[in-house]
Amino acid sequence: MKQKDGSVSRRDFIKTTGAAAALAGIASAGLLAGARKAEAAPLPEKWDEELDVAVFGTGFAGLAAAIEAHKAGAKTAVFEKMKLLGGNSAINGGVMAAAGSEWQKKAGTKDSPELLLQDMLKAGLHLNHVDLAKIVAEQSAPVADWLVKDLGVEFLDTPIMMGGHSVPRSLVIKGVSGFGVVKKELDKLKELGVPIRKETFLTRLHQDESGRVVGVQVREGYKFPDAESGQIKNIKVKKGVVVATGGFSRDLMLRSMQDPRLDEEVDSTNHPGATGEALCYMLDCGAAPVQLSWIQLGPWASPDEKGFGLAPHFATQAFIHGLLVDPKTGKRIINELGDRKVRADAILKTEHPCVIFAREEVFYNAQGVSLDKIVEKGVAKKFATLEELAAAYEIPVDALKEEVAKYNKFMAAGVDEDFGKPFMPEVKPLEQGPFAACRLWPKVHHTMGGALINKDAQVLDLYSKPIPGLYAAGEVTGGIHGACRLGSVAVSECLIFGRIAGQQAAKA
């Protein structure tokens, strides 16, 4: 039986195709026979306009999708609900994993897509959808080349080491912000003449009688978060809708349903618009929800500032070169280069912020944001000696000194006997100050779960069948990272699956 608005619900499907058979088939064989069928259904009587491809979201994924869709000849537009373009991508830390890249070769680092995949699966507790994760690993270096050659993105010379990765493979975007990529994507779209329509809020996905997504309803002139603002408009979409609206780290209701710990007391690194309405529309179209309860906390966040802030810049360097200690004991709590989940859980377990510190000079390296700026904001502090540092955070000074001495010994021997942290060639003992330090307390950072997609970025239903005309990419999708997304891999993922979504939608 059809639905008046043209969608076909799962129970309709079951009724109209005798798919109870198919369901039992799932039970015994995991197979589904039959196809969606339904009667004609009324769509909007008049479309206000027509596109080939409509892309929602202006992060890495959405913009990449739009570039590719346009290049494939599709009449394309990009929609953004917020006033500012770029979503979380624009405030992203600006490092991007690329396995086996030219930059690594120049730095003498041996790496491969297989090794990145292994790192992803290990961090993901093997919950990853391997077919999708493999594409990310394989395309990570090519997509970096694409950024440079086609978009003119600039990377710093030397890939850096990030937690959970086996080797230094994360390319630092010039300016050390994702905006360095977003800006170049926006430039390209301008050059190509693809319109970017901000303050336009997706309010509905229109499905026709076959279950195909054939259009969207939006509110133009939407003023976040005033949901009554703007004018409703129906847009026919002939080839494909690409949903690249990001995760739901700021969606209190959705996130706390999945993880009740993440109530209003827990801050998030995300921009305010990181809510899940487009994910809900997709679920309503029959999309399969995948691993929604795996929500990542950023271990490098500071309780001394709001949102993403500057602490991640500080901490990324400090994790490589310094120590993370519990101020109550003065002892290390974890491999500072462990994966995000392991580190965030270790900090949470102490039940109070922990202190990360390193020698001051390491912060003049690769992270772009000056230490002085971070200190000015009150997020980091400088100390001439370990004694001063211990006093400031009320760390037992003898225990701290002992821990530092032990760590230096491990470093000299090249083996961290306590936590197995890998020592990079450039690290030096922590003997001499001055030091810089910062407090860390996790914030909601990334939602690993989302809508199920296949290799062509088609959104799949609960029977693993594509929902025609519906594509998704980036954080709104689920399964690629499993239990834990490694730092810097999402940038690659968004660009790779954004491009695929745009190419496939244009082809449809």
Next chain:
Amino acid sequence: MKQKDGSVSRRDFIKTTGAAAALAGIASAGLLAGARKAEAAPLPEKWDEELDVAVFGTGFAGLAAAIEAHKAGAKTAVFEKMKLLGGNSAINGGVMAAAGSEWQKKAGTKDSPELLLQDMLKAGLHLNHVDLAKIVAEQSAPVADWLVKDLGVEFLDTPIMMGGHSVPRSLVIKGVSGFGVVKKELDKLKELGVPIRKETFLTRLHQDESGRVVGVQVREGYKFPDAESGQIKNIKVKKGVVVATGGFSRDLMLRSMQDPRLDEEVDSTNHPGATGEALCYMLDCGAAPVQLSWIQLGPWASPDEKGFGLAPHFATQAFIHGLLVDPKTGKRIINELGDRKVRADAILKTEHPCVIFAREEVFYNAQGVSLDKIVEKGVAKKFATLEELAAAYEIPVDALKEEVAKYNKFMAAGVDEDFGKPFMPEVKPLEQGPFAACRLWPKVHHTMGGALINKDAQVLDLYSKPIPGLYAAGEVTGGIHGACRLGSVAVSECLIFGRIAGQQAAKA
């Protein structure tokens, strides 16, 4: 806009109530204003029959719901898709958590609902929906009393210790099978005159224009798994539909979407009908999916038999009294009384079956199934000496003996220095044979995730609003156990929320 079949989809909701406002409200305040509204929608032109309450599933939860609904004066029927009644409950190991029970008092065990709740939250990694978990903890002893007084269920005298619980609180059902409860529930329903209609498959939930579930479509005379079998019938349900159809451990497609490791190579302890179609119908009605990717593996399953089998009976005793060792090293791998996840993960990590063993005499205790029967089935083996045991499983004998000697020392001192296992008063050193042993390899056992419910067992949508007329209880719901369900708690949970669902549905 309405849908022809009477359901109201989320996007309809958004259009008809201007709930884009509500959505933005979620973003900023986590609140949802407005109510579902839609035009009249065609339901079946003629209902084949009429009930007040229709209960789906004949496990602990469904049967308890039917008893309560009938008692509250509702015209009630229970539906079962399989030929056999009882689902997983009938093949359940037959132990049920009751915190602060009369049986514990007699045994001199101090316990409380608070302590059970803490154990549940610890095992659940605090992902539990605490308001629901609290109800389970508080009602666990009263529901045991209800079973005895109202249904005539019999328990063995002494509560036993189960993995992850702080104290012995699990009541052993006479006959050591959940069927001991299912049978009494069935007897009660017969006495009350509530019809139980087996081989009747739920194929659709009918929603009216307000979003209320007002009826069901079923296939009568359904022969699992032949989905074309049986006759379609539409039943009007005036008060409430209770979905108590169990988990999806046998639903290859659903489970591997959420956890790709759980492919066709992984066995399950569940009955063949443990598939997720009713969960999908609820999701299609707008139910919020909760924590679907948390799927429990039973650590006490044997690769030497199919399904649930006899190994769990053996292992429950052996975990208390014996050692779980990696046959490659002869060393213990975990606290044998740790929670299920910790134990299953520890076995999986070795990448081969591990060996659990204890002194033969402990198997004549409380577990009801005779050791000889388990040995006969080829699941356990008897050995006069540790040397024989080591030889049979190719365990390095010296390492094994060393491990046993160390364990005996720990037991004498009352502290397990390696893994912190609590020693029960009745345990004795493992010095002397004869021994009995069994190989363990995890199987898919329980799906912690499912549809979101509230304290009244009403099914909630993605905006935390009840879907009128729709109730759920037991394994088809999600969030109560968080990341890991403790052994024996599901029996209590199913009975408690089954009763609530029946009472509330009858009131509606």
